[in-house]
Amino acid sequence: MKHFxxxxxxxxxxxxxxxxxxxxxxxxxxxxxxxxxxxxTGMDTIARAVGPRLSERLGQPVTVQNMPGASGNIGADAVxxxxxxxxxxxxxxxxxxxxxxxxxxVPFDPVKDFSSVSLAAWxxxxxxxxxxxxxxxxxxxxxxxxxxxxxxxxxxxxxxxPHHMAMELFKAxxxxxxxxxxxxGTAGYTQDLLGGxxxxxxxxxxxxxxxxxxxxLNALAVGSLKRHPVSPDVATFGELGVKDVEVDLWYAxxxxxxxxxxxxxxxxxxxxxxxxxPEVRDLLGRAGMDAAASTTxxxxxxxxxxxxxxGAVIRRNGIQAE
Numbered sequence: 269m270k271h272f273x274x275x276x277x278x279x280x281x282x283x284x285x286x287x288x289x290x291x292x293x294x295x296x297x298x299x300x301x302x303x304x305x306x307x308x309t310g311m312d313t314i315a316r317a318v319g320p321r322l323s324e325r326l327g328q329p330v331t332v333q334n335m336p337g338a339s340g341n342i343g344a345d346a347v348x349x350x351x352x353x354x355x356x357x358x359x360x361x362x363x364x365x366x367x368x369x370x371x372x373x374v375p376f377d378p379v380k381d382f383s384s385v386s387l388a389a390w391x392x393x394x395x396x397x398x399x400x401x402x403x404x405x406x407x408x409x410x411x412x413x414x415x416x417x418x419x420x421x422x423x424x425x426x427x428x429x430p431h432h433m434a435m436e437l438f439k440a441x442x443x444x445x446x447x448x449x450x451x452x453g454t455a456g457y458t459q460d461l462l463g464g465x466x467x468x469x470x471x472x473x474x475x476x477x478x479x480x481x482x483x484x485l486n487a488l489a490v491g492s493l494k495r496h497p498v499s500p501d502v503a504t505f506g507e508l509g510v511k512d513v514e515v516d517l518w519y520a521x522x523x524x525x526x527x528x529x530x531x532x533x534x535x536x537x538x539x540x541x542x543x544x545x546p547e548v549r550d551l552l553g554r555a556g557m558d559a560a561a562s563t564t565x566x567x568x569x570x571x572x573x574x575x576x577x578x579g580a581v582i583r584r585n586g587i588q589a590e
Contacts, residue, residue, distance in 0.1 A: 294354050294531050298329040301521075303359045304343025306336045313555045314388045314519055315359040321542045332359075339367035339428060339589060341374055348376035352524040354531035358382065361519045363430060365575045369582050370428040370589040379575050382522040386536045387562035387570070388543060389552050391517035392492045393434050394476040394502065396485040400464040406488045406508045409468060410442055417445040423466035425454045428582075428589055431470040434491055434515035436581050438505070441513050461485070470515070473498050474556035491515035519557065520567055536564055 299322070301315045315332045323330040335343035344364050350356035360382075368378045397403040403412060413420045424432035427450045439446060449466050451457035461469050462484055470491070471479075477499045479485040487502045493514055495504060505513035521539055523532060540561035542548055549559045562570075581587075 294528075294534070295326050295328040297355060298331060299323075299326070299355050299357060301330060301332045301357045301359050302343045302347050303332060303334045304336060304340035304364075305334065307334055310389070310391060310517070310555065310557055311359045311361055311519060314552065314557070317548050317551050318388070318521075318539060318542050321545070321548070322538055325538045325541070339370065340364055341367050341371065341376075344368070344378065345374075345376045347522065347524060348381040350524050352383070352527040354523060354527050354535065356524065357385065357535070358522040359388070359519070360522050362517060362574055362578075365571065366428055366430070366433055366578045366582070367589070369575075369579045370587060372588070379571055381525050383525055383527045383532050384564045384567035384571065385521035385523055385532055386539045386543075386564065387560050387567055388519040388521055388539070389557040389559050390492075391519070391557050392473040392490055392496045392498075393430065393470040393515050393517065394473045394480075394490050394496075394499065395434075395438070395468065395470055395488040395505075396461070396476050396480065397468045397488055398461060398464045398466070399483070399486055401467045401486075403468065403488070404486050406503075406505070406510070409488060410444065410510075413442075413444040413446055418447050420444075420446040420468060421449050421466045422446050423449045423451060423457045423461055423469045425457045426450050426452060428587060430515070430517050431457075432587075433578060433581060434470045434513075436585050436587070437515060437577075438510065438513050440581060440584060441505075441510055472517075472556045474553075477502075489513075518570065520562075520570075532564060536561075 301319055303312045303315050305311050319330045319332050335346055340363055344358060347356055347358035364378050368374045403409045422435050460466050473490060473496050476485060480487045489505045489508055490496050490499060490502050491513055492504060543559045543561045552559045
């Protein structure tokens with residue numbers, strides 16, 4: 269027994285020493301940021317804004333690799349299975365928590381298989397209506413949907429997208445039934461929303477506000493806790509009496525689970541400093557995102573809260589990936 273204790277103590281001491289040595293020598297090789305979607309998406313924009321600046325601060329090359337497929341699950345799975353040494357980082361979003369529950373078999377756990385590094389940005393969604401509907405306020409939409417269940421149509425860029433999930437959460441909180449018309453991408457969805465082929469839907473606030481000002485859409489509510497600076501006159505769902513409809517998109521950096529804490533903390537510190545740079549905030553702002561860092565614990569708490577919330581919406585409505 270004494271011999272076993274000595275071996276156990278020796279093993280633990282070696283592990284602690286090796287982790288400390290790794291943290292002191294990290295980074296000693298290039299770092300890769302995996303983006304689980306195509307180039308030009310919000311995640312890609314953030315990764316390519318942060319990557320070069322992170323390289324300058326760490327003294328090692330930082331490359332961005334797009335690995336799209338299965339609504340982001342392919343890229344996320346690659347990072348979940350990567351060596352937890354701090355050299356592979358995931359540029360993720362809350363869509364990861366949705367997509368991992370839309371498929372029957374996903375080979376990773378978005379809560380347990382990643383270490384939280386830092387939030388990167390927020391993207392606010394606005395609920396809008398086509399002027400042809402004469403639905404100018406959220407109460408008018410609620411009343412119309414209750415009067416004629418299924419008569420109101422809403423669109424989205426596809427099944428399981430944040431736009432779709434946001435509306436399903438709104439429907440759940442209000443007990444409404446509206447007809448979902450899924451599209452294959454944002455372009456066709458936005459075009460038909462503007463043309464009146466569909467009646468209501470969610471759009472990113474930076475896009476929606478310009479169309480509202482031009483009189484092409486009516487603003488009904490924003491899906492955030494507070495009003496957005498881009499649209500200060502548009503009330504939140506909470507202000508309008510519909511509680512717990514916070515549907516903002518968030519973007520964040522993750523590393524594989526069991527990445528040494530000193531490495532995660534170094535990444536957190538450097539990424540937070542980059543996100544505070546005026547040129548980075550401006551770049552993301554022009555892409556419709558608000559730069560925002562966080563502590564590792566804050567991101568972990570956010571993931572733990574959002575995962576079951578979206579899972580409940582998915583199960584209640586029987587939503588599956590197409």
